[in-house]
Amino acid sequence: MCEATIVDAEAVARMLAAQPSEEHVRSIADIFAALSDPTRLRILVALSREDLCVCDLAAVTGVSSSAVSHQLRVLRDRRLVSFARDGKRAVYSLADEHVASLLAQGSEHAGERA
Amino acid sequence: MCEATIVDAEAVARMLAAQPSEEHVRSIADIFAALSDPTRLRILVALSREDLCVCDLAAVTGVSSSAVSHQLRVLRDRRLVSFARDGKRAVYSLADEHVASLLAQGSEHAGERA
DNA sequence: TGAGCATATGAGCACACGTTCAGATGTATC
DNA sequence: GATACATCTGAACGTGTGCTCATATGCTCA
Incomplete structure (x- = not known):
């Protein structure tokens, strides 16, 4: 146990001050x-390559359209995707380029560690 | 249910071909x-600002050093941090700039959505 | 309006995750 | 070697997550 032990008090204080808010x-x-x-x-x-409806996303991802819909809700709530109704279908697209950028960077990072 | 229904077969085929591997x-x-x-x-x-040992990281994050150690293992396994022994202590640092870059981009994206 | 398809939602289950607690390993100092 | 401190590890517990199944909502066309 060393809960109370601090080695570099100054550094800890600096970090505590600089840490972003809980929120x-x-x-x-x-x-x-x-x-x-x-x-x-x-x-x-x-979606980073083409706008698609739920059905087609289900085909691409290989899971049920119900599962896709559940996940799209998560992505919608996070504002990572947006959608537009087209008759019966709902056509989804990436919310903005930040998302594509994050994807690209994650992919790049994953690729480097063979 | 529409498991078998595909609206834009060509797009689905393109996406299936372009999808990165499972791995x-x-x-x-x-x-x-x-x-x-x-x-x-x-x-x-x-760590993106200063190298720190487990104890000080515990102080900064506000959790037990045991919990920090568990999480550091996750980060080590993912090659996101590296560490060097300094006597009794283990001093951790970010593995590379990619990590800091991902952090910055995530932070930026989070900041935009008030 | 009623049938049929696309999508969304809620409950439930199996599994993964983060923490705590207790104890093991490792390193310096005496 | 023995003690003290820092770190690591394994088990266990509560919680969250992603799927399936069943059902509800929305939209179109006859």
């Missing part, structure tokens, strides 16, 4: 959490 | 998953 940390964690599921990643990768 | 998707998901926990984020944010 901001949670907000960042939420975004990364949304990107941390294989099914959601496949959805986003597909 | 690569998992690898990307793993990295984002590592970034999706508030405690781990706080650890990484602190």
